[in-house]
Amino acid sequence: MAATMKDISQATGLGLATISKYFNGGNVRERNRVLIEEASRRLHFTPNEVARSLKTHRTRAVGVVIPELNNAFITSIITAMEDPLRRQNYAVIVCDCRSDPEREKEAVDFLLSRQVDGLINMATDYTGRHLRAALNAGIPVVLVDRLIAGLEGRVSAVVIDNARAAESATDALISAGHRRIGLVLGSPKLYTTELRRQGYLDSLRRAGVEPEPELVRHGGYTMDGGYQAVEELMRLSPPPTALFITNFEMTIGGMLALEHMNIHVPEDVSVIGFDKVELFSNLLPQLTLVPQPQVSIGRECAALMLELLRAGRERTDRVVTLSTQLMAGTSVRTLTPGGRG
Amino acid sequence: MAATMKDISQATGLGLATISKYFNGGNVRERNRVLIEEASRRLHFTPNEVARSLKTHRTRAVGVVIPELNNAFITSIITAMEDPLRRQNYAVIVCDCRSDPEREKEAVDFLLSRQVDGLINMATDYTGRHLRAALNAGIPVVLVDRLIAGLEGRVSAVVIDNARAAESATDALISAGHRRIGLVLGSPKLYTTELRRQGYLDSLRRAGVEPEPELVRHGGYTMDGGYQAVEELMRLSPPPTALFITNFEMTIGGMLALEHMNIHVPEDVSVIGFDKVELFSNLLPQLTLVPQPQVSIGRECAALMLELLRAGRERTDRVVTLSTQLMAGTSVRTLTPGGRG
DNA sequence: TTGAAAGCGCTAACAC
DNA sequence: GTGTTAGCGCTTTCAA
Numbered sequence: 001m002a003a004t005m006k007d008i009s010q011a012t013g014l015g016l017a018t019i020s021k022y023f024n025g026g027n028v029r030e031r032n033r034v035l036i037e038e039a040s041r042r043l044h045f046t047p048n049e050v051a052r053s054l055k056t057h058r059t060r061a062v063g064v065v066i067p068e069l070n071n072a073f074i075t076s077i078i079t080a081m082e083d084p085l086r087r088q089n090y091a092v093i094v095c096d097c098r099s100d101p102e103r104e105k106e107a108v109d110f111l112l113s114r115q116v117d118g119l120i121n122m123a124t125d126y127t128g129r130h131l132r133a134a135l136n137a138g139i140p141v142v143l144v145d146r147l148i149a150g151l152e153g154r155v156s157a158v159v160i161d162n163a164r165a166a167e168s169a170t171d172a173l174i175s176a177g178h179r180r181i182g183l184v185l186g187s188p189k190l191y192t193t194e195l196r197r198q199g200y201l202d203s204l205r206r207a208g209v210e211p212e213p214e215l216v217r218h219g220g221y222t223m224d225g226g227y228q229a230v231e232e233l234m235r236l237s238p239p240p241t242a243l244f245i246t247n248f249e250m251t252i253g254g255m256l257a258l259e260h261m262n263i264h265v266p267e268d269v270s271v272i273g274f275d276k277v278e279l280f281s282n283l284l285p286q287l288t289l290v291p292q293p294q295v296s297i298g299r300e301c302a303a304l305m306l307e308l309l310r311a312g313r314e315r316t317d318r319v320v321t322l323s324t325q326l327m328a329g330t331s332v333r334t335l336t337p338g339g340r341g
Numbered sequence: 342m343a344a345t346m347k348d349i350s351q352a353t354g355l356g357l358a359t360i361s362k363y364f365n366g367g368n369v370r371e372r373n374r375v376l377i378e379e380a381s382r383r384l385h386f387t388p389n390e391v392a393r394s395l396k397t398h399r400t401r402a403v404g405v406v407i408p409e410l411n412n413a414f415i416t417s418i419i420t421a422m423e424d425p426l427r428r429q430n431y432a433v434i435v436c437d438c439r440s441d442p443e444r445e446k447e448a449v450d451f452l453l454s455r456q457v458d459g460l461i462n463m464a465t466d467y468t469g470r471h472l473r474a475a476l477n478a479g480i481p482v483v484l485v486d487r488l489i490a491g492l493e494g495r496v497s498a499v500v501i502d503n504a505r506a507a508e509s510a511t512d513a514l515i516s517a518g519h520r521r522i523g524l525v526l527g528s529p530k531l532y533t534t535e536l537r538r539q540g541y542l543d544s545l546r547r548a549g550v551e552p553e554p555e556l557v558r559h560g561g562y563t564m565d566g567g568y569q570a571v572e573e574l575m576r577l578s579p580p581p582t583a584l585f586i587t588n589f590e591m592t593i594g595g596m597l598a599l600e601h602m603n604i605h606v607p608e609d610v611s612v613i614g615f616d617k618v619e620l621f622s623n624l625l626p627q628l629t630l631v632p633q634p635q636v637s638i639g640r641e642c643a644a645l646m647l648e649l650l651r652a653g654r655e656r657t658d659r660v661v662t663l664s665t666q667l668m669a670g671t672s673v674r675t676l677t678p679g680g681r682g
Numbered sequence: 683t684t685g686a687a688a689g690c691g692c693t694a695a696c697a698c
Numbered sequence: 699g700t701g702t703t704a705g706c707g708c709t710t711t712c713a714a
Contacts (some may be wrong), residue, residue, distance in 0.1 A: 002478065004691055013700035020693060029699065046454045046479070050394045054706050059391060061434075061455075069420045070619070079437055082410070091434050091455055093402075095427070096420055112388045114402075114403045114432055137343060138384070150685035255535065256623060278411070282564065282597060294595070345707055356685035370683065395690050634699055650705035 003043035011039040021075060023047050031035040038209055044329075053115065061091040062118040069096040072277040073248055073294060074122065077144065080298025081120070081305075088306055092115075101125035108134055118305050118311030123148055126189055131155070140308035140315060144301055146191035147319070156308060156317040158300045162192050165324040166199025166246065169272045172288070172326055173242045174207045177335030178240060178270060181209075182233040182240035184250050186221035194245045215240055226250025230257040230267045234269065241269060241335060248275030255284060266333035276327070288329040352380040358537050390400055394456065402432040403459045404647060408443060410437040413618040414589055414635060415463065417661025418485065418624035422646075423491060424459070429647055431458075442466035449475055459646050467530060471519040472496070479634055479651035481656060487532035488549065488660070495657040497649060499641045503533050506631045506665040507540025507587065510613045513629070513667055515548045516585045518676030519611060522550075523574040523581035523589050527562035534559075537587045556581055560591040567591025571598040582610060589616030596625060607674035617668070621656030637663055 005019045012019070012035040024026045038044070040083045053059040063087060066074050093116065095107035104124045112133055115173060118140045121131065128148040134141055134177050135154055143157035148285050156259050173181050183200050186193040197216070203212050217233060219225030226245060230253070233240055245251045251273035258265060273284065276291035300320050346360045353360070353376040380386070394400040403426060407415050423433050434457065436448035443566050445465045447478050452460060453474055454503055460482045462472065470491040476495055484498035514522050524541050529535040538557070558574060559601045560566030567586060571594070574581055586592045591615035599606060606612050614625065617632035641661050649656045 006691075016692080017694080017702075018589050018700055021700085024693080027699070032699085044474070046450070048395075048691055049455045050391060050400060051610070051706090052693075053391045054389075054395050054691080054708085055693045057706075069423070070413065070416045072411065072413070074417055079410045082437060086436070086451070089451075091451070092436075094435050095433075109387070110427070114390045131424060133385070227623075250500070252624070282568075312432075347707075357687095357708080358685055359683080362684085365709080368683070389707055392690090393709075395707080396709045398690075414690085425704080586695090 002048070003040075005045075005050065005325070007043055008039045008045055010037060011043065012036055053232050057115075058089075058117050059115045060089055060092055061114065061116045062120060062309075063114070063116040064092055064094045064120045065107045065111070066096055066122045067099040067104075067124045067169045068107060069094065071249075073275055073292070075279070076294040077122075077298040077301070080295045081302040082298075084299060084302040084306065096157055097124055102128065105130035112137055112139075118309055120143070120144060120301055120305060122146060123191075126191060138313075139316075140305065142301055142305050144297065148191070153317060155331075156304050157319045158296070158297055158304060158322065159191075159319065160292055160322045160324050162195035163199035163202065165274075165326075166244070167194040167203045167335055168199075168326055169244050169290050170200045170203035171207075173244065173270060173272060174203060174209070176238075176242075176270065176332050178242040179209050180212075180238065180240045180242070181215065182230075182243040183216045184219045184226055184229045184233070184243065184245040184254060185216065186247060186250075187220065188218055188262070190221075192246075200244065210281070216320065219245075221247045221248040223253035226253030227257045230251075230254035230262065234261055236259070239269070242271070242332070243269060244272045245331065248273070248277050249283070251275070251287070251289070255287075265331050270332040272332060273325075281322040286330040288331045290324050291327050292324060293322055302309075342384040343389070344381075345389065346386075348384055349377060349380050349386055352384065353377055355572050367681070385567060398456075399458050400432075400456045401430055402434055402455065402457045402491070403433045403461060403650075404449070404455070404457040405433055405461045406448045407435065407437055407463045408440040408445075408465045409547045410435065412590075414633070415614055417462055417619070417635040417637040418463075418642070421636045422643040423639075425640060425643040425647065428463050431647075437660055438465055438663035442463050442471065446471035453478055453480075459483070459650055461485060461489060461642055461646060464532075466606075467532060469519070479654075481658075483642055483646050483648065483649070485638065486646075489532070494658060497645050498660045499645060499663065500532075500660065501633055501638070501663045504540035504543065506615075506667075507537040507585070508544045509540075509667055510585050510615075510631050511541045511544035512548075513673065514585065514611060514613060515544060515550070517611065517673050519581075519583040520550050520558065521553075521579065521581045521583070523571075523584040524557045525560045525567055525570045525584065525586040526557065527559065527591075529559055534587075541585065560586075560594070562588045564590040564594035564597075567594030568598045569594075571595035571634060572602065575599070575604060576603055580610070582611060583612070583673070585613045589614070589618050592616070592625070592628070592630070596628075606672050611673040613673065627671040629666055631673045632668050633665060634663055 005016055008019050009016050085092055097103040097107050101124050108130050119134050120142045122144045123146050128151050141155040143155055149158055201211055217229035219229040245254045263269055273287050273289040349360050350357050384470055426433055436465050438444040438448050442465050460475050461483045463485045465485050469492050482496040484496055488498055542552055558570035560570040586595045604610055614628050614630040
């Protein structure tokens with residue numbers, strides 16, 4: 001059994017309150033400080049966080065609920081947020097819900113029963129039903145990557161400028177002379193999917209290009225989905241002269257599809273991808289893409305959460321929108337004004 | 342403030358003990374069961390796990406300390422272990438130490454102060470110093486992927502048969518007629534590195550092939566490291582006729598190096614890789630490799646931990662070794678007996 | 683089966 | 699600056 005403050009109290013002859021105050025940064029007479037430190041070392045004492053939590057009603061734990069742990073985009077965000085949180089002595093409890101709304105709700109309830117001080121959530125359930133209990137409990141919630149309609153003002157969030165990102169990518173293709181631009185999106189209804197669709201459509205509209213439904217495909221943000229979507233797009237007649245693929249996995253899948261179909265980039269088709277994942281950036285060295293700032297997203301999340309936690313009841317929820325910028329590679333070819341074939 | 346048992350007690354007119362017993366699966370009169378359930382629903386009551394932990398000295402939390410969260414091999418193991426643990430109502434607290442022994446020790450201490458019931462660790466510090474406090478505290482420790490010399494009998498572990506895996510991969514190259522086999526390892530001294538080296542050397546020895554130090558390189562298990570190691574190996578004269586690359590990242594890096602050097606597989610050089618990561622299996626479709634059973638590793642870890650947790654003080658630590666099996670692709674070419682060039 | 687009561691290890695009044 | 703004490707929400711004897 002580990003040593004308790006009582007043990008330190010007995011060993012030093014000091015009262016419990018003094019020991020407690022010492023461990024909470026209070027002022028203690030130099031002589032007693034030494035006594036306490038010595039006894040603590042000798043008895044391997046560390047304050048029991050569980051007891052502390054019960055008393056203070058704060059666990060110094062934040063729950064993180066994500067759709068999938070096995071995903072480089074997500075883990076790089078988590079890695080980035082873990083650091084500042086841990087530095088403030090917060091434990092991070094990660095729950096992966098496999099993109100299942102049912103499990104997502106279970107995860108939230110589970111975390112609430114563990115009395116986490118705050119919740120960070122890349123939401124699977126776009127209705128936000130799973131968060132109700134957390135909101136009722138009054139703990140701060142920070143959404144990441146995806147906003148939830150109807151929760152405005154009740155939660156904070158960190159997102160990127162999805163619509164603008166998609167718009168400027170499409171703009172780039174249009175200014176290179178492309179008119180027939182294939183779009184590969186994630187699952188319908190997902191926050192990011194819809195905003196990226198919006199940006200694409202806005203760009204087309206401004207350029208006076210009539211959107212063609214057959215050019216828009218859903219690849220479910222998976223590699224297989226991307227593969228299939230690109231394959232289908234390139235089988236159209238005429239095929240698109242350019243593709244905009246809106247996440248990392250689908251971009252990899254799409255590039256594979258092109259390779260297998262023996263279609264060259266950018267000679268036969270121009271491509272703009274999404275996300276830059278460290279490990280694999282070398283795989284697609286020359287791809288023009290919209291990198292997401294995962295590290296900033298993660299840090300911003302942590303900072304926002306810490307701020308909310310500090311503010312307590314008087315907190316003000318807010319949405320942080322990070323901007324992105326197209327990163328030019330050599331995968332976009334400028335079409336000569338004359339022709340298309 | 343959330344409802345407590347006291348509230349339920351008042352609402353139902355029952356004693357605290359009865360409520361508690363109900364929530365711990367004890368027998369309660371039917372009429373009271375209904376009362377309790379009704380009141381709990383109405384007041385949104387869930388037992389406060391923190392209070393429970395303080396009383397029972399068990400937090401139902403296990404700490405997981407890993408070198409890096411941003412790693413597909415590791416996340417697939419964690420994903421696999423999270424499931425069974427959560428099903429038993431255990432929280433999983435993951436700490437990533439960035440392969441820094443200092444941070445690793447901090448993570449262990451942090452988790453101990455949170456009174457985790459057990460520790461799962463893919464160790465960075467091969468001396469095991471960081472685990473001392475955990476062992477003193479008497480909580481079960483399960484090592485994953487890497488054993489630590491000197492801790493035998495005091496910890497459990499789940500590993501693969503590294504030496505045999507490397508041996509059979511090398512055997513395969515040797516029976517295909519290769520004698521000059523380049524080996525790309527992780528960092529020296531790491532458990533897996535040394536055993537894989539061992540297996541390679543054993544295979545050569547049995548075949549009567551003199552090992553050549555210049556053919557063994559360390560790529561630090563990173564993609565860049567693999568790239569560089571393979572580049573160096575292929576610049577030797579004569580270059581090796583086959584390569585055995587001992588993890589996933591280095592295999593990707595190595596394949597890139599070969600591509601950039603315009604060296605074809607298997608025409609110019611045979612390759613056996615390591616690890617199979619779902620997302621990217623399609624990238625190297627025909628590669629002969631040694632897949633690690635990440636899912637089994639994760640599940641086995643969870644099962645072992647749950648077993649140790651159940652056994653309490655009378656637990657018996659043990660090491661689970663999972664076997665691997667070479668997965669044939671088309672990246673190994675059989676050399677004709679006559680020639681080498 | 684149920685209830686009263688003690689106590690897990692700590693914090694925070696409050697009095698000194 | 700320090701000590702005394704009540705109590706956080708729960709589990710667990712023990713007696714009824």
